[in-house]
Amino acid sequence: MNIDEIFDNTSFTIDREPHIILDTTVCTGCDNRGCANSCPARCYSWSEEEQKMTFVYDGCLECGTCYVVCHRNAFTRWRYPRGGFGVAYRMT
Amino acid sequence: MSKNYQAIVIGAGPAGSSAALTMARAGLDVALVERGTFPGEKNMFGGILHRMTSIEEILPDFWERAPLERHIAKKGTTFMTDQASFHVQHETVNFDRAPYNGYTVFRPNFDRWLAEEAVKAGATLITRSTVDDLVLKDGRIAGVSIQGRSGQLNAPVVIAADGVLSFTAQKAGLRRPTFNADQMAVGVKALIDMPREMIDERFGLVRDQGFANEFVGCTGGVRGGGFLYTNYDSLSVGLVFHLGSLRISGKTPYDLLNEFMEQPQVAKLVRGGRLQEYSAHLIPEGGYNMIPEVVGNGILVTGDAAALCNATGVNLEGINLASHSGILAGRTVVEAHERNDFSTKTLKRYKERLDLSWIMQDLKGFKNAPKMLHINRIYNEYPDLVCSMMEHIYRIDGTPKMSIPKLVLREVKKKVGLKNAISDAFTAWRAL
Numbered sequence: 001m002n003i004d005e006i007f008d009n010t011s012f013t014i015d016r017e018p019h020i021i022l023d024t025t026v027c028t029g030c031d032n033r034g035c036a037n038s039c040p041a042r043c044y045s046w047s048e049e050e051q052k053m054t055f056v057y058d059g060c061l062e063c064g065t066c067y068v069v070c071h072r073n074a075f076t077r078w079r080y081p082r083g084g085f086g087v088a089y090r091m092t
Numbered sequence: 093m094s095k096n097y098q099a100i101v102i103g104a105g106p107a108g109s110s111a112a113l114t115m116a117r118a119g120l121d122v123a124l125v126e127r128g129t130f131p132g133e134k135n136m137f138g139g140i141l142h143r144m145t146s147i148e149e150i151l152p153d154f155w156e157r158a159p160l161e162r163h164i165a166k167k168g169t170t171f172m173t174d175q176a177s178f179h180v181q182h183e184t185v186n187f188d189r190a191p192y193n194g195y196t197v198f199r200p201n202f203d204r205w206l207a208e209e210a211v212k213a214g215a216t217l218i219t220r221s222t223v224d225d226l227v228l229k230d231g232r233i234a235g236v237s238i239q240g241r242s243g244q245l246n247a248p249v250v251i252a253a254d255g256v257l258s259f260t261a262q263k264a265g266l267r268r269p270t271f272n273a274d275q276m277a278v279g280v281k282a283l284i285d286m287p288r289e290m291i292d293e294r295f296g297l298v299r300d301q302g303f304a305n306e307f308v309g310c311t312g313g314v315r316g317g318g319f320l321y322t323n324y325d326s327l328s329v330g331l332v333f334h335l336g337s338l339r340i341s342g343k344t345p346y347d348l349l350n351e352f353m354e355q356p357q358v359a360k361l362v363r364g365g366r367l368q369e370y371s372a373h374l375i376p377e378g379g380y381n382m383i384p385e386v387v388g389n390g391i392l393v394t395g396d397a398a399a400l401c402n403a404t405g406v407n408l409e410g411i412n413l414a415s416h417s418g419i420l421a422g423r424t425v426v427e428a429h430e431r432n433d434f435s436t437k438t439l440k441r442y443k444e445r446l447d448l449s450w451i452m453q454d455l456k457g458f459k460n461a462p463k464m465l466h467i468n469r470i471y472n473e474y475p476d477l478v479c480s481m482m483e484h485i486y487r488i489d490g491t492p493k494m495s496i497p498k499l500v501l502r503e504v505k506k507k508v509g510l511k512n513a514i515s516d517a518f519t520a521w522r523a524l
Contacts, residue, residue: 001346001349001350001370003346009367009369010369010370010371013129032339034339034340035339037338037339037341037342037343037344038335038338038339038344038345040278040280040372041372042346061371061372061373062134063278063372063373063374064257064271064374065335065372065374067271068257068271068272068273068276068335068374069273069335069338069339079222079224080127080259081222082222083127083128083220083238083239083240084127084128084129084220086134087134087371088128088129088133088134089132089136089199089200089369089371090200090369091198091283091326091369092136092137092198092199092281092283092328092369
């Protein structure tokens with residue numbers, strides 16, 4: 001299972017309006033960044049070199065892991081996608 | 093545009109659809125609101141659908157008509173390391189005949205079917221609608237608003253069945269403090285396509301028999317476990333991680349899932365299959381101590397939203413608790429309509445019903461189980477201990493054998509420490 005190929009295996013209807021907005025400046029000062037390793041869809045990547053968090057919501061599985069593990073309250077917005085958008089499981 | 097109903101149910105999962113079905117059968121005008129394009133689109137579980145005795149009362153032919161996969165006739169537990177595994181298995185003809193003890197199901201099929209049963213009973217299913225907030229009027233719940241839409245849905249009472257991360261319960265002030273990583277787990281799953289005959293052959297199954305296996309020692313030291321369930325022509329293979337432990341581990345769910353599927357003994361089980369779908373979902377595994385207030389003024393909380401999940405490590409139950417709690421909530425709302433009173437005073441009858449039911453009795457009885465599952469040695473040292481002990485017992489190499497009690501003692505001292513083992517045994521005894 002290659003996480004980079006998540007779009008080959010799991011279906012998404014991506015909304016142009018993000019359902020999660022992350023204030024990445026908060027992440028820079030975070031001592032844990034549990035989101036980066038815990039997110040099952042690898043939506044969060046921390047670059048040690050640039051000291052920068054990158055977040056993409058496209059492949060979000062809407063599990064809520066990031067919301068629960070973030071202890072710095074770095075989300076400007078965290079909600080489920082608008083009705084009809086987001087991940088669409090077929091046979092799970 | 094506003095619409096009026098006698099009750100609104102948020103979320104068309106097992107809890108929500110069971111609640112809507114109960115209320116619609118009693119003649120109430122019910123809205124069942126679902127954010128997916130169809131019920132079940134967002135739902136994922138490990139998992140086994142266990143006996144659902146309360147829904148059998150409403151739908152006597154439930155097991156004949158529901159879209160099920162295989163019935164679980166065989167259950168196994170495997171203690172493993174990256175090299176070795178020790179497997180125990182239980183099988184009985186009693187689980188191979190009706191009433192069956194549990195089934196594998198596909199949630200997009202099952203949840204859709206159950207919601208349609210609620211619709212047949214008269215409920216209005218509103219899909220593609222993510223609830224944004226509760227609407228209050230004179231300090232009382234008066235309905236819900238939908239994200240991206242003007243207008244609202246009005247009702248004097250709302251049932252929150254919006255799942256593990258229930259923003260509805262949170263917004264109603266019933267979940268305080270907020271969600272806690274130490275009470276949550278995340279499950280990841282690979283759905284693996286495999287011909288039916290290959291599954292039957294490989295797992296020793298005939299007819300519609302299914303196999304369910306749980307694994308310990310396969311999570312790279314992170315608190316958690318693995319599972320493998322057989323569907324008709326696919327396998328559900330996955331891992332569950334305790335979030336408090338995962339977030340400080342530096343390890344990722346997908347790398348650990350790959351390592352799990354590549355472990356030599358597991359690799360043989362999944363060989364020849366093809367990945368069809370990858371999914372993830374949170375599990376409220378905190379048990380009794382995690383349950384929020386389940387009743388407020390004009391609101392009831394059910395299923396995962398109320399953390400009604402029994403994850404003791406032996407059985408993993410959720411849908412049966414969800415459905416039963418939905419039915420109890422539905423009955424309470426029917427009574428509230430008879431009295432035309434939706435205050436906490438009337439609705440608290442739901443809490444009383446829950447407390448009297450097997451749901452709370454089980455959760456209370458196993459309330460120490462989460463504590464046991466926080467023993468980190470379960471996830472590394474003990475599986476290693478079991479595997480290495482068995483290797484010593486089975487190995488014949490021309491050297492004199494140690495007596496088994498002596499060997500056990502030596503290995504326990506070496507791998508775990510005697511004091512730890514005694515204290516862990518005590519915790520486990522109290523938990524189970």
